[in-house]
Amino acid sequence: DAGVIQSPRHEVTEMGQEVTLRCKPISGHNSLFWYRQTMMRGLELLIYFNNNVPIDDSGMPEDRFSAKMPNASFSTLKIQPSEPRDSAVYFCASRPTGTPNEKLFFGSGTQLSVL
Amino acid sequence: GQQLNQSPQSMFIQEGEDVSMNCTSSSIFNTWLWYKQDPGEGPVLLIALYKAGELTSNGRLTAQFGITRKDSFLNISASIPSDVGIYFCAGSGSSNTGKLIFGQGTTLQVKP
Numbered sequence: 430d431a432g433v434i435q436s437p438r439h440e441v442t443e444m445g446q447e448v449t450l451r452c453k454p455i456s457g458h459n460s461l462f463w464y465r466q467t468m469m470r471g472l473e474l475l476i477y478f479n480n481n482v483p484i485d486d487s488g489m490p491e492d493r494f495s496a497k498m499p500n501a502s503f504s505t506l507k508i509q510p511s512e513p514r515d516s517a518v519y520f521c522a523s524r525p526t527g528t529p530n531e532k533l534f535f536g537s538g539t540q541l542s543v544l
Numbered sequence: 545g546q547q548l549n550q551s552p553q554s555m556f557i558q559e560g561e562d563v564s565m566n567c568t569s570s571s572i573f574n575t576w577l578w579y580k581q582d583p584g585e586g587p588v589l590l591i592a593l594y595k596a597g598e599l600t601s602n603g604r605l606t607a608q609f610g611i612t613r614k615d616s617f618l619n620i621s622a623s624i625p626s627d628v629g630i631y632f633c634a635g636s637g638s639s640n641t642g643k644l645i646f647g648q649g650t651t652l653q654v655k656p
Binding site: 433452471472473477483520523532533535536537538 | 585586587588589591633643644646647648649
């Protein structure tokens with residue numbers, strides 16, 4: 430079975446540009462999570478969805494960040510405008526229906542560099 | 545907010561040695577988990593602990609949920625080169641939210 434699929438794997442952009450990160454969760458999983466990983470702050474939860482509905486976005490750093498989940502098989506995380514401090518690895522994770530919330534399956538991440 | 549203190553920050557050991565790392569928290573968790581992250585990949589769940597005092601093994605890995613519910617440790621016995629990576633503890637204070645709090649990670653290097 431395919432795992433959580435993220436694209437692109439690497440993104441290099443200039444400050445001020447719009448960045449869109451994409452995620453396809455594992456089929457049948459009803460919860461989706463966006464995490465950010467940096468050396469300074471480690472792994473931080475940005476937002477998560479249950480059944481395509483955003484449940485908690487308290488981790489989203491600023492209004493420049495937005496996330497959508499238009500259907501059960503696709504989610505995007507958008508940064509507009511991007512800034513150098515947004516450089517990090519962004520992970521998407523999904524969780525099977527009816528299992529303990531901790532059993533998250535992570536994608537391989539998107540390495541974002543904002544110059 | 546809740547924070548996890550994970551130690552040591554890094555370890556460099558000889559193949560065959562045993563490894564121990566731990567996590568402590570200032571608040572109680574209902575669940576403790578240990579993840580491993582290989583370079584260029586996302587974290588992968590190794591062990592999940594759901595009950596205070598619980599001791600669980602997964603091959604050469606053993607983890608325990610502290611009695612106080614504020615700490616956990618992970619042991620790796622007879623380390624091998626493929627154990628190299630970053631190990632994260634994570635805690636959950638409530639159910640069905642997925643709001644895991646992650647430790648800062650322990651980077652393990654194994655010398656063949």
